[in-house]
Amino acid sequence: MDPEKAKAYWNKNITVIGGFLAIWALVSYVFGILLVEPLSNINIGSLPVGFWFAQQGSIYVFVVLIFVYAKVMDGIDKQFDVNE
Amino acid sequence: MDFNSPEFWTFVLVILSFGIYIYIGYMNRVRDTRGFYVAGQGVPAIANGAATAADWMSAASFISMAGLISGMGYDGAVYLMGWTGGYVLLAMLLAPYLRKFGKYTVPDFIGDRYYSNTARTVAAVAAIFVSFTYVAGQMRGVGIVFGRFVGISVELGVVIGMVIVAFFAVIGGMKGITWTQAAQYCVLILAYLIPAIAIALLLTGNPIPQLAFTFSDITQRLGTLQVDLGFKEFVQPFQGKSQLDILFITIALMVGTAGLPHVIVRFYTVPTVRAARYSAGWALLFIALLYTTAPAIAVFARYNLLTTLTGAEAQPDGSFVMNPVSADELRAENPWIPKWEAPGLLRMEDKDGDGVITVAPGNAFENKAVGDPTPVDVSRNEVYIDADIIVLSTPEVAGLPAIIIGLVAAGGLAAALSTASGLLLVISSSVSHDIYYRLIDPKADEKRRLLVGRLMILIAVIIAGIFGIFPPAFVGEVVAFAFGLAAASFFPAIILGIFDKRSNNYGAIAGMLTGLIFTSVYIVLERFMGVPFKDILGPAYISSQGIGTIGAILNFTVMFVVSRATAAPPQEIQDLVESVRIPRGSGEASAAH
Numbered sequence: 001m002d003p004e005k006a007k008a009y010w011n012k013n014i015t016v017i018g019g020f021l022a023i024w025a026l027v028s029y030v031f032g033i034l035l036v037e038p039l040s041n042i043n044i045g046s047l048p049v050g051f052w053f054a055q056q057g058s059i060y061v062f063v064v065l066i067f068v069y070a071k072v073m074d075g076i077d078k079q080f081d082v083n084e
Numbered sequence: 085m086d087f088n089s090p091e092f093w094t095f096v097l098v099i100l101s102f103g104i105y106i107y108i109g110y111m112n113r114v115r116d117t118r119g120f121y122v123a124g125q126g127v128p129a130i131a132n133g134a135a136t137a138a139d140w141m142s143a144a145s146f147i148s149m150a151g152l153i154s155g156m157g158y159d160g161a162v163y164l165m166g167w168t169g170g171y172v173l174l175a176m177l178l179a180p181y182l183r184k185f186g187k188y189t190v191p192d193f194i195g196d197r198y199y200s201n202t203a204r205t206v207a208a209v210a211a212i213f214v215s216f217t218y219v220a221g222q223m224r225g226v227g228i229v230f231g232r233f234v235g236i237s238v239e240l241g242v243v244i245g246m247v248i249v250a251f252f253a254v255i256g257g258m259k260g261i262t263w264t265q266a267a268q269y270c271v272l273i274l275a276y277l278i279p280a281i282a283i284a285l286l287l288t289g290n291p292i293p294q295l296a297f298t299f300s301d302i303t304q305r306l307g308t309l310q311v312d313l314g315f316k317e318f319v320q321p322f323q324g325k326s327q328l329d330i331l332f333i334t335i336a337l338m339v340g341t342a343g344l345p346h347v348i349v350r351f352y353t354v355p356t357v358r359a360a361r362y363s364a365g366w367a368l369l370f371i372a373l374l375y376t377t378a379p380a381i382a383v384f385a386r387y388n389l390l391t392t393l394t395g396a397e398a399q400p401d402g403s404f405v406m407n408p409v410s411a412d413e414l415r416a417e418n419p420w421i422p423k424w425e426a427p428g429l430l431r432m433e434d435k436d437g438d439g440v441i442t443v444a445p446g447n448a449f450e451n452k453a454v455g456d457p458t459p460v461d462v463s464r465n466e467v468y469i470d471a472d473i474i475v476l477s478t479p480e481v482a483g484l485p486a487i488i489i490g491l492v493a494a495g496g497l498a499a500a501l502s503t504a505s506g507l508l509l510v511i512s513s514s515v516s517h518d519i520y521y522r523l524i525d526p527k528a529d530e531k532r533r534l535l536v537g538r539l540m541i542l543i544a545v546i547i548a549g550i551f552g553i554f555p556p557a558f559v560g561e562v563v564a565f566a567f568g569l570a571a572a573s574f575f576p577a578i579i580l581g582i583f584d585k586r587s588n589n590y591g592a593i594a595g596m597l598t599g600l601i602f603t604s605v606y607i608v609l610e611r612f613m614g615v616p617f618k619d620i621l622g623p624a625y626i627s628s629q630g631i632g633t634i635g636a637i638l639n640f641t642v643m644f645v646v647s648r649a650t651a652a653p654p655q656e657i658q659d660l661v662e663s664v665r666i667p668r669g670s671g672e673a674s675a676a677h
Contacts, residue, residue: 006665021176047303047319051161052298055158055161059164059168059372060376062171062172063372065172077668082668
């Protein structure tokens with residue numbers, strides 16, 4: 001495969017991963033742990049938002065992130081003609 | 085025969101489920117090493133997802149986790165986020181590229197990528213150590229579930245578990261294990277969700293545990309009740325651990341998950357790179373079904389236990405009036421109390437002689453758990469509740485029929501057996517493939533390699549069984565070890581192996597050894613030698629569970645610096661890195677092997 005194209009594909013993959021992992025860290029480490037106390041004044045249903053992210057929300061976001069990543073990469077693989 | 089007794093249904097469902105596993109194992113018997121180590125790389129993404137979920141969720145996830153969260157409140161989030169978040173890392177940073185690499189084991193990748201048999205040996209030994217520490221607890225778990233539900237001794241239970249695992253793992257290898265695990269996932273998730281739905285409906289009127297947990301007022305009611313009894317609010321963070329420690333434990337568990345060999349190898353079994361990505365999604369979806377239900381069960385069961393034990397009655401204004409009664413009255417009204425008192429999972433005693441049972445924060449008795457020799461400070465609390473009761477007693481507390489109690493037993497066994505079989509395969513492949521074939525006898529033919537693989541899995545089952553029957557004193561501490569070491573050794577070496585072309589053999593060996601040694605020394609000093617790091621480090625204290633995070637950072641740093649101070653890897657290794665980054669060609673890569 002053309003090295004320029006391989007490099008462009010890889011850079012694109014890294015950009016996509018960077019974006020998704022930023023969301024991953026935001027919901028778990030930031031909302032669920034670092035900001036859990038300030039976020040305790042807002043509620044989702046009857047649970048404080050920080051607690052909800054720590055015990056429910058971050059897990060839902062993780063699942064969605066993986067499927068969206070897989071879907072996005074399907075498109076990028078096709079675009080760069082490296083799909084299987 | 086009593087068709088309404090839990091014992092009858094437990095017997096029927098356990099025998100039936102074991103029969104299914106043996107049948108599946110036999111139907112998927114294998115004849116070549118590719119089938120034995122990576123299930124012929126023909127497992128569909130969704131089936132691999134179910135197998136990964138069963139592989140991942142152990143007896144501890146199934147039986148103990150909800151109970152632990154029930155006692156920890158918010159702090160239980162370390163397990164919920166820590167044991168799920170790693171799949172995001174797997175899906176994006178590891179699984180697709182390792183599948184493209186296409187070989188059989190984690191030490192395969194490390195040995196080939198770092199063109200070093202020293203690195204391969206370090207990885208193989210670490211994989212064996214991590215998996216053995218983990219599997220000892222699983223075999224014990226099989227015995228305990230048998231003991232609690234079927235009424236046979238723990239030792240006999242371990243032996244039965246060994247025979248079942250040995251059967252489908254020896255003849256079916258990874259292929260047999262994969263399809264058995266997919267079946268085991270179905271058993272364990274049904275066994276977990278049915279009682280959860282029943283208790284959610286009973287306490288909140290909403291049958292979906294996650295929705296009942298979030299939208300009903302049950303958690304607020306539990307909070308009020310806890311404060312009335314002198315506990316902290318259930319949702320209040322950092323009651324038992326500092327914010328810093330919670331952060332580091334969560335990171336260590338996530339990174340450790342992504343570095344555990346028995347999880348990583350599951351992604352070698354799918355047909356394509358694309359399937360590896362989706363498979364991680366399915367795995368986490370299946371895991372999330374249990375992991376988002378667990379905190380709901382934790383709240384429901386704790387509310388139920390506390391109101392039962394204190395006789396608390398909710399008033400229209402939201403406050404509680406307590407009507408404590410004597411231990412004998414509690415036993416007479418709740419048949420599950422004497423049942424769980426017998427094996428030592430529950431203990432109550434009117435210590436102050438006031439005629440009623442008092443529930444309060446702190447330890448009720450001089451020994452935290454029955455059989456635990458460590459003395460602890462005692463409060464006015466008069467009830468000891470083992471964490472395992474939360475899940476085990478839910479069907480009875482919710483008044484479900486005997487068949488459901490049998491199903492929970494079959495589910496607990498499915499969780500323990502599926503995790504044990506995945507770990508045993510890693511141990512077998514590390515010895516027979518990485519050490520025997522790659523290092524000792526590279527000329528061994530296919531037939532001989534397969535025989536050695538089968539023999540190793542049999543030996544591993546026997547050793548794991550002996551650990552289960554005579555548990556070494558450290559079994560309770562091994563989870564910290566397994567995750568800490570996986571985080572500090574494999575994860576950085578694999579990530580840099582894919583994402584940093586400049587990483588070389590010297591960097592990998594130096595980095596892995598630094599991470600392994602730092603992490604093990606810290607855990608041994610704190611857990612086994614009793615060094616009071618908590619007092620020494622003060623607010624900067626990080627517990628043994630979280631120290632793997634520092635180990636991983638050290639490994640990354642050392643590897644990066646040493647690699648740049650020494651010669652670049654040879655061209656063919658740089659080409660290998662280029663090739664694992666591109667999805668196309670995964671089929672050819674494995675066919676050429």
